[in-house]
Amino acid sequence: MPMEKTFNAAEAEERLYAAWEMAGAFKAGANAKPGAETFCIMIPPPNVTGSLHMGHAFNNTLQDILVRWHRMRGFDTLWQPGQDHAGIATQMVVERELAKDKSNATRREMGREKFLEKVWEWKGKSGDTIITQLKRLGASCDWSRNAFTMSGAPGAPASDEGNFHDAVIKVFVDMYNKGLIYRGKRLVNWDPHFETAISDLEVEQIEVQGHMWHFKYPLAGGETYEYVEKDADGNVTLRETRDYISIATTRPETMLGDGAVAVHPSDERYAPIVGKLCEIPVGPKEHRRLIPIITDEYPDPSFGSGAVKITGAHDFNDYGVAKRGNIPCYRLMDTKAHMRADGAAYAEAAAVAMSVARGEKTLSEAETDALNLVPDDLRGLDRYEARSRVIDQITAEGLAVTVLMKSIDKETGAEHLERLPLVEQNRMMQPHGDRSKVVIEPMLTDQWFVDTAKIVEPALEAVRKGMAAQEAGQFDKTANYTRILPERDAKTYFHWLENIEPWCISRQLWWGHQIPVWYGPDGKAFCGDVYEAAIELAEEHYWALHEAGTLAQTLGYSEDVRIKGIKVFAEEFGDIVRHDEMGRERAVPVDTAHVEVLSDGDGTVIGIFLERDPDVLDTWFSSGLWPIGTLGWPEETEELKKYFPTDVLVTGFDIIFFWVARMMMMQLAVVDQVPFHTVYVHALVRDEKGKKMSKSLGNVLDPLDLIAEYGADAVRFTLTAMAAMGRDLKLSKDRIAGYRNFTTKLWNATRFAEMNDALRQHVGGTEAARKPDATHTVNRWIIGETARARLAVDEALAAYRFNDAANTLYAFVWGKVCDWYVEFAKPLMDGDDANETRATMAWVLDQCYILLHPFMPFITEELWGQTGQREKLLVHADWPECGADFIDETADREMNWVIALIEEIRSARAQMHVPAGLKLPLVMTAMDEKGRAAFARNEPMITRLARLDGMTEGTAPKGAITVPVEGGSFAIPLEGVIDIAEEKARLFKTLEKLEKDLNGLRARLSNPKFVESAPEEIVEETREKLTLGEDEAAKLNAALKRLSEIG
């Protein structure tokens, strides 16, 4: 059955993918040669909530190219797929899903266990959307090994394989035991929408219009001081008596939690009042809090008034000052960033805070945190509502700093000056949650941290070594180091890691790996992989206390309780929801609700109940273990032994910090090995205007739509051809259409072969590699060109220069095979060389399919199947090894000569407006031996492609156009057809251009320094160019002269 006219991608893709899967073509080790080297890529796991976007398409196309390329070359290849459980994103999706039906219970109503059931249910239903989509792209992952970062966690369906959970928990426990993980009350980025802490990286700075208010903090007891301002020369510009200190703030509502006012130690203006107390000008008048004026390096004397209010619990800079100055940090908000409504009434709390400020009392951290200093009338308000009330109250009291401003009376229209509160408007960067998009509230809470400073060094060292080796050209992929390509991204990596902050890994969510720590009633933490382990630790701990005689006291029993024994219990989940001090929910084991004291006559056995930490781990903590976790660690699996360390990580620059750096740190910390030898960082896919694709801008190109419209091969090839290292990629549909045309071109070249019986029927897969026996120059030439293409593709891919590889193939297939070889083959198809040409063409096309397969897997597999009875699918065909020995320099030179001649003739014809259909005679006016032989061997091709009507030897007749070539000259008589003036113009133009080049060459050669300093080969090349050029110029001059004689 003859081939269709074009490739029907929509029809073929699904069928072909199914065939690959059916054949197990993507399985780990498929097509591996005996004893082969391994090649392993870990997919950057897409979120389980994800659907394929352009970034995925790009990222996975590049991986697929590397994987298919290695697999065809016989490597023992594994492309490990999987998905990330994506804590916040998934919890959000499921909650939203539940909310769609009002009859559903909310997450809180249903409780932790029930909710997690729902999440698992959702995952089972919708979790593999992206897998289906990756398949449409042609991704050749070993889906039988599909991994999930929550596999093996409690609640996971029994049918699911894998146990990533154990690996995560084991790492946590190990790191905890090594002191690499700690818990502490720190100021963290709090997302009030999701009510969880988030890491620095999950915070996004967004520029917003901000306001800055200026308020007066009166000095205690009405005290006054001489406020003096000086200019740069020390001249006094302002001198006045003040009874206040002026403060600027963008967050007036946090004034309620101020612990001090700070000024720079060198600031003379405030020197007289340092150490004194001032009053926070808000709250009930009779309970105004006094706070000290302190010095710290942080305030910038040249900014604002030079004095800064210090709210340690709600600002990162202030927190630092508070820590240094031992200033209490008063938390003002709850988990929703509403003003606190808990604890004692304001009057009582303020009194306590006052005695602290006066130094009469000190509070523990917990006591300080328990103190609610929000005035009663502001309690429970949203932070922004509280802000505006605070401003109103202060302004009403006359304590806002005012300025004289022109204002217009609305009724009379009269202009007058008025004192108005000073509110500066300025653009400022404000932290937002990257998922919730709400303003982040710095919040003092207990969180778990990875002490990154302790594990960062090996991760830095490994890349330093890798980059050094790369630079020195001595990169060894078996060494325990890693290179990052392009180099620029290594710089980013270094910069971040060299300035790394502790990593907050606890999240107040339910969906995720629950932290394996249990707390005793005395607050003591016990960390173990399972609760039995925690119980063991707890028993040890409490027995020790018991033996020391302090157990009763520690647990709050009266001292005369005689303790005989201890029994420890723990529950992982509970049904009772209790609120902790932050107002957030904690699932509490039901049994702890009634701790029993068991008597047994002789003494007392105390039942001690451990409560598990309700928090889960940051998603990136688990994905940081992706390389070992997917291979079965901590078990010493075959796969782990074989494929780890993996080879290449292909990823976008946006997750260098989130993921790459953490994988490096964690793999090195856990197994002391780098997770991969190479990180290839690619850029972002943008829209055709260079804008980041985003849903809100509506400029998103959906890869699935594009695949439907142009076929997966065209989409893949476009992305690859544009994947210049390190540069953003602006995608346009025109470009994709262009590469779709390329697939059609390949298809039609095959059709030509089919029509000419030039396909290799009944030839096995391995046969494809055999070099065809060719004697004709054309065939020897194209064989060499094919080898060149193969060498260039391999070299480009080895260097991760995907665009070079793609462009090489494009130029080869279209520019060489289709434009020239197929055309040359036409006249040969019914001559003596027909069989040889058919065989060569079949071979060349096979090489095209094979070489293009990693880039365009579908159409090439289809063509492979349609053009022969093959032993193997193309996906497992042997990668060509044709190399330099396939290149025939003689044939090369000859064909280049032929091509140049044809192009010359065509060009001359076009410029002389010779009708395209008109066949012209050719006259050889002069030619050397080589030229004659070349012409003779290729005459049918030249005649056909240049549209000639035979060749004769002789002198150029009058009114002929001249065609100079290397070694001789041709003429085409066009008496009466050509316009002499036009031909002269044509020749003159050519000559002019040539002369310009020649002058440049002559100038270089006449410069003695050039001849002296430039490399021999460059000088020689320049000389050759000059000789050839001068030769041609002579011919052109002669032709011009002839024309002048007749014209």
Add this chain to the structure above:
RNA sequence: GGGUGAUUAGCUCAGUGGUAGAGCGCUUCGUUCACAUCGAAGAUGUCGGGGGUUCAAAUCCCUCAUCACCCACCA
């Protein structure tokens, strides 16, 4: 404020020391038996400005301008 990068044909971009290329677009011609999702021919560039190193610079160095991104941040 710190960092990184970009500036090349009308557009989008390759090009890391040897005298500038591709795709798209544009102009002219063409229903030659693989392909009009095509073919042939063609036009278009002070390689952002200035300075330097070099026999030789789009390429290396300095500087200026503009733009982009990342990180941090002024209460």
